[in-house]
Amino acid sequence: MRLLNASGCLDALTAPEVALALDVFVTKTVTPLPRQGNPPVRIAETEHGMLNSIGLANPGIDRFLEETLPRLAELGVPLWVSVGGFDAAQYSASCARLDERPEVEALELNLSCPNVEEAAESAAEIVAACRAATSKPLWAKLSPALPQVPDVARAVAAAGADGLSLVNTIRGLALHPATGRPVLGTAVGGYSGPALKPIALAAVYACARAVDLPIVGMGGVMTGDDARDLLAVGATHIALGTVLFRDPFAPGRIRAELAGDSPRNTLTLDQASRV
Numbered sequence: 001m002r003l004l005n006a007s008g009c010l011d012a013l014t015a016p017e018v019a020l021a022l023d024v025f026v027t028k029t030v031t032p033l034p035r036q037g038n039p040p041v042r043i044a045e046t047e048h049g050m051l052n053s054i055g056l057a058n059p060g061i062d063r064f065l066e067e068t069l070p071r072l073a074e075l076g077v078p079l080w081v082s083v084g085g086f087d088a089a090q091y092s093a094s095c096a097r098l099d100e101r102p103e104v105e106a107l108e109l110n111l112s113c114p115n116v117e118e119a120a121e122s123a124a125e126i127v128a129a130c131r132a133a134t135s136k137p138l139w140a141k142l143s144p145a146l147p148q149v150p151d152v153a154r155a156v157a158a159a160g161a162d163g164l165s166l167v168n169t170i171r172g173l174a175l176h177p178a179t180g181r182p183v184l185g186t187a188v189g190g191y192s193g194p195a196l197k198p199i200a201l202a203a204v205y206a207c208a209r210a211v212d213l214p215i216v217g218m219g220g221v222m223t224g225d226d227a228r229d230l231l232a233v234g235a236t237h238i239a240l241g242t243v244l245f246r247d248p249f250a251p252g253r254i255r256a257e258l259a260g261d262s263p264r265n266t267l268t269l270d271q272a273s274r275v
Contacts, residue, residue, distance in 0.1 A: 049193020208234025
């Protein structure tokens, strides 16, 4: 089991000590061209989690390769680069350029960002185009909002994905208590935090039964027990997201909780299927 961060939930150059506590650092999503992202307000706390509407703000692939990647490589933590775009050609072009960089261990294809309006092509089509462009491992990050996420998992597996990242945020909205108007500048954003955990568990459980691929489980992981639950339903690795905003010591704490606690009476995947 490897411990990662969820893409966009940690700036390794600002908080290198947190990144060094992980087994893998996953970058913020990089797109072919620079993006300013969505208008503020971009982040809003809720009673049981957090909404964000960043909109894939990033410097673009050119600056990332020239400036950011060399600095990240100096940390000595294995690097996965999150790749985004709005058609298969954009994804594959970025993957081809990253294929040449030995600092990059794997690529995570962001196929599920809820905070951009442009429509992407099918997940399988994007994965197939990226598979032709790179020999690096490809992890497909899928949305929990997909009505048939196991079918999508099967499609991206057939197209050449080496693993799945489950799940991204789900769309939500928060209102300002004084005005009754949406807090976020885009009104709707990506919801994460503890309340996402049951949704993540359902997606990991379904996809682990549908495909024989390793899975990075994420969504609502706040404690070692949360991580253990995702592992119990089929996750191979665990990623931390919203918890990193409130507890920079979460990687070490959760790792210790996983290692030190006695195993709970949890069902295995096969046992759960017979209940």
